[in-house]
C-alpha cells in the first residue's frame with residue numbers, strides 16, 4: 001500500500017505537534033508555515049524555537065511556506081490556525097484541495113461577526129469537501145503531546161467513515177483517539193472551556209481557593225452545556241473529553257495560555273499587554289465576545305461569560321465580578337438539566 005500522506009496548515013505550537021504525531025505514525029508529512037524562516041528552521045534544524053523551545057522534532061518532518069507544495073496529493077489536510085484565520089486559510093486551500101482529501105481542523109473558537117463554528121466555515125469555503133470534514137478536540141496541551149505523555153482526544157464528524165479514517169491516521173501509543181458523532185458538541189465544548197479557563201486563571205491569581213475553582217469548573221460546565229444544547233449539541237458530549245475533559249485540563253494546567261492570560265489579568269495588566277506577553281493565541285478572549293452574543297441570540301443565561309466579558313472589555317474590577325456572581329438570585333442547581341430544557345435558570 002502507498003505511504004499515507006498529510007499536510008498540516010499552521011506552524012504554531014499545536015500544528016507543529018500534530019505534524020510530529022503524524023510523522024511519528026509513518027505518514028509523509030509536510031507542514032505549511034506562513035513564515036519562510038520558520039519553515040526552513042523546521043526542515044533544517046528539526047525545531048520550532050519560537051513556539052516549542054527545547055523540543056526536537058522528528059527528522060522526516062518537512063515544512064514549506066508554499067501551500068501548493070504542502071497540500072498537493074495529500075490524503076489528509078489538518079488545519080491548525082487560530083479561529084479568526086480559518087476562513088482566510090480555507091479560501092487559499094480551496095483551489096488546491098484534492099478530490100478525496102480528508103479535511104480535519106483543530107481550532108477552538110467561533111468566527112467573530114458571523115458567530116459560526118469552524119466546521120461551518122470550512123463547509124462554506126470548501127463545499128466540494130463538505131462530506132469529508134472532521135474536528136479534532138479534547139484535553140491535549142501541545143507541550144505534553146510532544147513529550148509523548150499519554151493523551152486522549154476525539155475526532156468528530158457527521159460522517160462516521162470520515163471520523164474513523166482520521167482516527168486511524170492519528171492514533172498511536174501516546175495519543176488515543178476516539179471517534180464522536182456530535183460535531184456541534186465537540187466544537188462548542190472545545191471553544192467555551194477557554195472562557196472558563198480565563199476565569200480560573202483570574203480566580204487563582206486573586207487568591208481565591210480550590211472551592212472557587214471547583215465552582216467555576218462545575219458551573220462553567222453548566223453554562224457550556226446550556227448554550228451547546230440550544231445550538232443543537234447532545235448534552236452527553238459535555239460529559240466527555242471535548243467537554244469536561246478539556247475544561248479540567250485548561251483550568252488546571254500550567255501549560256494553558258488561557259489560564260495564564262487570566263492570571264496576568266488578575267495582576268492588573270491591561271488586555272493588550274497580556275496578549276503581548278503571551279505571544280501566542282489566547283482563543284478565550286474572542287470566544288468570550290462571541291459566546292456573549294450567542295447567549296443573546298439563543299436566549300441562554302451565561303453568568304460567568306457575562307461577568308468575564310465585563311472584566312475584559314468593560315473595565316469591571318474582577319473582585320466586583322465575583323461578588324456579583326455570588327449575589328445572583330437564588331436558583332436550583334439542576335432544575336433545567338432535569339427538565340431537559342435550556343430554560344432561564346442559571
Ligand SMILES: NC(=O)C1=CN([C@@H]2O[C@H](COP(=O)(O)OP(=O)(O)OC[C@H]3O[C@@H](n4cnc5c(N)ncnc54)[C@H](O)[C@@H]3O)[C@@H](O)[C@H]2O)C=CC1
Nearest residue numbers: 011012013014015034080081082085107108141142280281
Ligand atoms: N497549543 C495547544 O496545546 C492547543 C491548541 N489548540 C487550538 O489550535 C489552534 C492553533 O493554536 P496554536 O497552534 O496553539 O497557536 P499558536 O499561537 O501557537 O500558533 C498559531 C499559528 O498560526 C499562524 N497563523 C495565524 N494566522 C495565520 C494565517 N492567516 N495564515 C497562516 N498561519 C497563520 C501563526 O503564524 C502561528 O504560527 C487554536 O485554535 C488553539 O485553541 C487546540 C488544542 C491544543
Ligand SMILES: O=C(CO)COP(=O)(O)O
Nearest residue numbers: 138139140141256257258
Ligand atoms: O485547548 C487546549 C488544551 O486542550 C489548549 O489550551 P490553551 O489555548 O489555553 O493553552
